Amino acid sequence: MIRMAILGASGYVGGELLRLCAAHPQLRATRLFGDSKAGQSVGAVHPHVAPAYRDAIVESWSEAALDGVDLVFAALPHGESKKLAGTILDRGIPFVDLGADFRLHDPADYERWYKEPHAAADLLPNFVYGIPELHRETIRGAKAVAAAGCYPTAAILALKPLVEAGMVEPTSIIVDAASGVSGAGRALKEGTSFNTVDGSFAAYGLLSHRHTAEMEQELGATILFTPHLVPMTRGILATCYGSATRSMNPDAPLQALRDAYADEPFVHVTADPPATKWVAGSNAVQLTARYDERTGRVLALSAIDNLGKGAAGQMIQCANLMLGLDEGAGLSNCGVFP
Amino acid sequence: MIRMAILGASGYVGGELLRLCAAHPQLRATRLFGDSKAGQSVGAVHPHVAPAYRDAIVESWSEAALDGVDLVFAALPHGESKKLAGTILDRGIPFVDLGADFRLHDPADYERWYKEPHAAADLLPNFVYGIPELHRETIRGAKAVAAAGCYPTAAILALKPLVEAGMVEPTSIIVDAASGVSGAGRALKEGTSFNTVDGSFAAYGLLSHRHTAEMEQELGATILFTPHLVPMTRGILATCYGSATRSMNPDAPLQALRDAYADEPFVHVTADPPATKWVAGSNAVQLTARYDERTGRVLALSAIDNLGKGAAGQMIQCANLMLGLDEGAGLSNCGVFP
Amino acid sequence: MIRMAILGASGYVGGELLRLCAAHPQLRATRLFGDSKAGQSVGAVHPHVAPAYRDAIVESWSEAALDGVDLVFAALPHGESKKLAGTILDRGIPFVDLGADFRLHDPADYERWYKEPHAAADLLPNFVYGIPELHRETIRGAKAVAAAGCYPTAAILALKPLVEAGMVEPTSIIVDAASGVSGAGRALKEGTSFNTVDGSFAAYGLLSHRHTAEMEQELGATILFTPHLVPMTRGILATCYGSATRSMNPDAPLQALRDAYADEPFVHVTADPPATKWVAGSNAVQLTARYDERTGRVLALSAIDNLGKGAAGQMIQCANLMLGLDEGAGLSNCGVFP
Amino acid sequence: MIRMAILGASGYVGGELLRLCAAHPQLRATRLFGDSKAGQSVGAVHPHVAPAYRDAIVESWSEAALDGVDLVFAALPHGESKKLAGTILDRGIPFVDLGADFRLHDPADYERWYKEPHAAADLLPNFVYGIPELHRETIRGAKAVAAAGCYPTAAILALKPLVEAGMVEPTSIIVDAASGVSGAGRALKEGTSFNTVDGSFAAYGLLSHRHTAEMEQELGATILFTPHLVPMTRGILATCYGSATRSMNPDAPLQALRDAYADEPFVHVTADPPATKWVAGSNAVQLTARYDERTGRVLALSAIDNLGKGAAGQMIQCANLMLGLDEGAGLSNCGVFP
Incomplete structure (x- = not known):
């Protein structure tokens, strides 16, 4: 014991x-x-x-x-x-x-x-x-x-293999993420009262959220990070964008994630975009990624439970x-x- | 294995x-x-x-x-x-x-x-x-x-010790209960679509819900049961009413529940009314009860996860x-x- | 002006x-x-x-x-x-x-x-x-x-015609009601924070809620009132029970409501049980009622927007x-x- | 009439x-x-x-x-x-x-x-x-x-004045938006059942949502659009990103929106980021924008009711x-x- x-x-x-x-x-x-x-x-x-x-x-x-x-x-x-x-x-x-x-x-x-x-x-x-x-x-x-931190865990796990593989331009990254309300802690605030949040979706901390620093440190990148508050208690979804360094197969980023996490019991890589409830109450991460030929961007998504x-x-x-x-x-x- | x-x-x-x-x-x-x-x-x-x-x-x-x-x-x-x-x-x-x-x-x-x-x-x-x-x-x-069944489990665990102790008139029982939407199963119905349920609370199956029969069988009682649908996924709360057979200490029903379940690891009896989220995702039951001198009624409440x-x-x-x-x-x- | x-x-x-x-x-x-x-x-x-x-x-x-x-x-x-x-x-x-x-x-x-x-x-x-x-x-x-008050408006509109018609025993009434969280006002409390309420359903104010007095005054009755908190922002549903004074047609209470409110533009009486979202953001009341021959009780339901x-x-x-x-x-x- | x-x-x-x-x-x-x-x-x-x-x-x-x-x-x-x-x-x-x-x-x-x-x-x-x-x-x-359409209305109203003012590079735009579930219509689908959506947040239609075409037509731009589903019934928030064409005052994009919509009764421009519930049930649009010197990007946000x-x-x-x-x-x- x-x-x-x-x-x-x-x-x-x-x-x-x-x-x-x-x-x-x-x-x-x-x-x-x-x-x-x-x-x-x-x-x-x-x-x-x-x-x-x-x-x-x-x-x-x-x-x-x-x-x-x-x-x-x-x-x-x-x-x-x-x-x-x-x-x-x-x-x-x-x-x-x-x-x-x-x-x-x-x-x-x-x-x-x-x-x-x-x-x-x-x-x-x-x-x-x-x-x-x-x-x-x-x-x-x-x-x-x-x-x-919760946001960095989601974003870093989605982006790290793609940055390391040189698929994504490190100065071009946008992390647009959304969190359940438990991420704001237990202290009482008007912004996390039920009546404020229920039925509502909004961004906060524009351009200045402190978790940006962690993401930049771990990824060696420059990141514009926009957090949002979702009317749900648990869960983070990070939707991450970066300019591709080159043209590639649309599935190449997905394959890079699969390769990176093949032996990880808590990381699950899927072709379909993950939902936060699939990982609620658990220690799991669900990820996907793809390359958009039309706009030359790589898209990567990550779902975790912010409390898990x-x-x-x-x-x-x-x-x-x-x-x-x-x-x-x-x-x-x-x-x-x- | x-x-x-x-x-x-x-x-x-x-x-x-x-x-x-x-x-x-x-x-x-x-x-x-x-x-x-x-x-x-x-x-x-x-x-x-x-x-x-x-x-x-x-x-x-x-x-x-x-x-x-x-x-x-x-x-x-x-x-x-x-x-x-x-x-x-x-x-x-x-x-x-x-x-x-x-x-x-x-x-x-x-x-x-x-x-x-x-x-x-x-x-x-x-x-x-x-x-x-x-x-x-x-x-x-x-x-x-x-x-x-989910509703009967909640109601029976709350009422059985009170009926057995002779505190409640068996022909007088009302079970007013509310369930999360997962209780209605996975089949698609307009009544369980997000847009119908979110922000709404309603009763259904008035006077005729089949779970009444189970409650009556297990309690040896006549029961009026009204189920409601709550805009949440999991959880059942049963609010149970019965005419007291006699005047008693306001805490006597609570004590009867404590005595009945003292050794049960999944049953927790508290003085305060339980919330369904306290048992979400678990096999726990949380219960309370009291006697209302003013109206001569016994009130018992029970919270479970309908899927747990x-x-x-x-x-x-x-x-x-x-x-x-x-x-x-x-x-x-x-x-x-x- | x-x-x-x-x-x-x-x-x-x-x-x-x-x-x-x-x-x-x-x-x-x-x-x-x-x-x-x-x-x-x-x-x-x-x-x-x-x-x-x-x-x-x-x-x-x-x-x-x-x-x-x-x-x-x-x-x-x-x-x-x-x-x-x-x-x-x-x-x-x-x-x-x-x-x-x-x-x-x-x-x-x-x-x-x-x-x-x-x-x-x-x-x-x-x-x-x-x-x-x-x-x-x-x-x-x-x-x-x-x-x-919000709860009394819901309960009184549902019960008044039935009590006046002598259909319900005035000492037997139970009002089991549920409210959206805005009913608790804007002051910050742990009990109305998003994380407490989301996905949860619970009763509160057992046996002692002050709105009981208003209901008793307006109905000339003795009432056991149990309020509940629903994970939604607006809306009250009152589920009201009373012992019938006599055997009657199952639809007699419904007809009594229809008769009482035939000329009221904000009151709508329906055979089906109402949902709170049907009246959200409005000044409407939706009502139903019926008699349960099996248990000898009258059931009446009422939905309003607590802020409307x-x-x-x-x-x-x-x-x-x-x-x-x-x-x-x-x-x-x-x-x-x- | x-x-x-x-x-x-x-x-x-x-x-x-x-x-x-x-x-x-x-x-x-x-x-x-x-x-x-x-x-x-x-x-x-x-x-x-x-x-x-x-x-x-x-x-x-x-x-x-x-x-x-x-x-x-x-x-x-x-x-x-x-x-x-x-x-x-x-x-x-x-x-x-x-x-x-x-x-x-x-x-x-x-x-x-x-x-x-x-x-x-x-x-x-x-x-x-x-x-x-x-x-x-x-x-x-x-x-x-x-x-x-609902997404285009939100994105176009936020971006049009900024593109017209030459503040944003038209080939660089990302629209990361989120909708309430009513946007998916009344037809029954597993993806819009209460149990699927409640407590969950996910993206869908990655890289291929048809509303992209409307946004591109009206803005004369190339757009990467990612829609998300929020556990709420009504509301759209569009979080829009574009590379700035030049360095500017952080408030310049905000001022451009204020100027463009000064006489519009349904458009409200604010310094703080808008929440979808502020416009629920209405015909209003609430907007904000700013320039991020650190990353050289313009950020614009827009909230509407998708049904309004x-x-x-x-x-x-x-x-x-x-x-x-x-x-x-x-x-x-x-x-x-x-």
Whole structure:
């Protein structure tokens, strides 16, 4: 049994980690830190996992509570994880962080996209970027992983093989993506109230969404990224466009994806465009791509669950690698459909 | 490894069985019968489980294909299972049927509610009514189980302990329930098109829904049942009313439910009213109840996933009992939330 | 041109009043009071009506701003309207209040249901209960109308003719109703965030919802009322049950509704059960009813838009009567479907 | 009173025309043709408008029924309107067609995008392309209008002023758009069933959607168009990208839209990105645009209701012009929100 602590246990990713760990053969959530709900039962905070955590309590953060902990997951608001990472690293506990605090390698990128200097830039070299399909070996040997963000996971998995194959002009990429509302977190906002979102579709964060930096780092490209909010709870679809570097067979990009992911249990490449519900509640990614002769562009699409492969699932997949467990333990590649 | 066949593999319950079996330690779906989609790949019929069933094909029914099968699940349109049950029973293969064909013990009830004589009334005695929490021992010893319907599962689990405790007048019960749209099955109908249902709430089947008969049989009561359609895919909430037989503590019905289900891993009794999303994608049931002194009525509420505890989850729970496996193998009591 | 002020202009009902008044031949919204958004443009607060109110600004309440106002609409949080009603009445301006502050005739009912004495009980006799189909003549002559609540409008219109006809036992009534989320108002709450509600159905306010008092007052009955929240923005469906006082033709309750509302342009009685989307965005009510011989109960169903006939539409219908205008001016009996 | 016939009266656009005409000061729907529902009451086919059309019946098409008709609206499946247009034109009845049959001026475009020769190419010159904001004067004088499609209306209104101002490279345009499900019509399909769409987001018609041809014709550009299906009933959002022809002020494209539409009552240009629900149920368009210095691209977004400005609203706006009525009669620029 591996004793696990969750920092940010009262948010949606915290709840999803609890759900997934309840079905994991080794991981056990033993310390649940969530300052805003400290003292409340798990049943009060996350009624969907109440039957599996009948006596568990959310508690305030304290370093002492890390004693005996074998693994730390963090799913905190931006900037919070920087404050605690040093402590966890010093104790040598394997650490998987879902925040953006340690995803960018270059401190200058933080200043550019987050408009302030990185407060713990010296810790950045400890972190590996967490997409197992692309960084499996470095994750396996890492003590700390910065799990990729939801939008970047979707876009990078779709585009990386195409950029690497030289099919797409790296300065030409547009990522037009859409997310379910859980991607905006559990904090109350008018923009995520039911009445605002239901029956509505809109873009947000035009030209300035911070996830652009991650995509550019991992792809070595310049990207115009437009996120949209979909009236659904879970799921991300990334529709990615790039100028083709040459004329090619319409199926060449599809074949490049098939080749790249042939042995990946969580990645499924199909000729038809994927729907987000096919991967809801799972750690799966479904991808397609094609070349448009008429306009000279490559089109690639990617569907993930933002709380699954885009968050809690990916965190567990990374942890499984770090801990030498079966990489897929506790994870499913089947979506909850319909 | 237990080799399992699914009759009706191309419907929603078939798809959910495939999803659940992919995570089950022993059950393996080896024969998938679905006449309307015979010859198609599982990926084409159920893209959400495609990553786990890359080479599987849906096939036409043939008795010969039952050779080597250890367990049969049926999720067929009403009336179809009657035609095949004899064959399966003759071969001695454990059989879990989700249709209504064998749920009522009295052939006269079929004539009353289904408006025609039962075509295989002689087989009725082979079947046990499939709600493990209420009929665990008979299911364990049975060769054939008629898994309970979705609405009846919700209503019966909420009301049975209250009727048995003599708290509720059995002739006074009203079950006002609401279901997600997947309860209506995969066949195309105007009433279940997105444009009809989205943003709308309505009752249907007024006074005449056939599930009334199951509830009356299991509760020994007279019931007025009104089903409603909710603009959501999964979930059933049953709001049940009955005249109290006596004045009592407002929490007495709640306590009766707590007592009845104290040892049940899939049943969770709470003071607050449950929401269907707390149990979505799971085999859980969440319940509450109270007594209203002002009007002299008992109120009990129950939330399940109609495809989970109301269908595929319950089928697997029954099969686990019949086969001597861990009753909860492959099942979760945590909902997919948010 | 009739100059109208709205108290509570920044809420959902305020926004709906603005939308309806933009199409009304006489009413013009000239003063928009909304303290929390004072100083903001209508476009910022209600972007859906921005094209029709390009220069309008929400302002802070001031009595002086009532100069020259011909009509006041109030859609304020509970308890706020009590504080301002005296001022408006003293000025002799026709006043339509949507709050609950003046709906109950008996101050004791406020103490019972709202748990505090009424702070302006002396003003209660000035107010007429605002359902035009039932109180048309008194509304026509009134200076102040307390427009009925959303749930009560639905339930009362369905039940009143049946109670009056002596078909239903007045002590036996159950109102099981469900509302879209806009009924909970614009204030941010976890219970009305998209992620909580989407894909979920639940009851709330068990046994204690304050709208019970209005229903009991108008029907002269004892009522057990259970509200539910539906994952949709607009709409209320009330499913009402009562013990029949006698055996009757199954269609007798339907005929009673048809007779009662034969001349009402906004009430439509149908044999089939109504859906809330049929009345969305409109001032219409759709009703059905029947008698169940098997259980001796009468069933009546009612669908309205909680923001239309349940709020802004009804307010305008009342104002049209008070001001001697065409009762249906600016109102539609056609829902926005699909 | 202007007597109007609707061809295709039983579809969603037919229903929306009925709703809008019920509030129009002059138009009256007198003949409702809908072969598949001939003989049924309007209440059975469109229950949302039942209160306003209590005695109306849907009938089979017959030329004789056009006697006395002053205006014909057609909302038929693709290819059907070609068969009837000659008859209507011969009778000299003003005709507004929503099908694609007469939208493209060049018969060769039909062959390219629709894969067959145009069966009534000789009639093409009779038709004016129906977007009043761009073709007002020609519509005013026309006998026949081919009202623009839903996606093209959204994209063209956003892009036309930017292309005309020479801000955007015409060969570089990408239109990434998303539609509510009503855009797919009323015919039953698995892809538009509630269970398929709810909680899901996906692209469809990759690289080959026929609306591309209309956009290219009206913009004089080469366009890569990707449509998506959103889990909502109404609304289209078009997110449009183009390479800027030069460096410019970030707000220059916004200003170009403001200038172009300053006098248009149904077009509203805002700095913030629009949401589809702001225009639901209305004839409004909400637009924004900006220039991204980092990537050298222009971004323009457009929100309409596919059944409003994208269909029935636009048809009525065109008819108002053709008949010399107030252009906005019977139409609203306020959305039904929330």
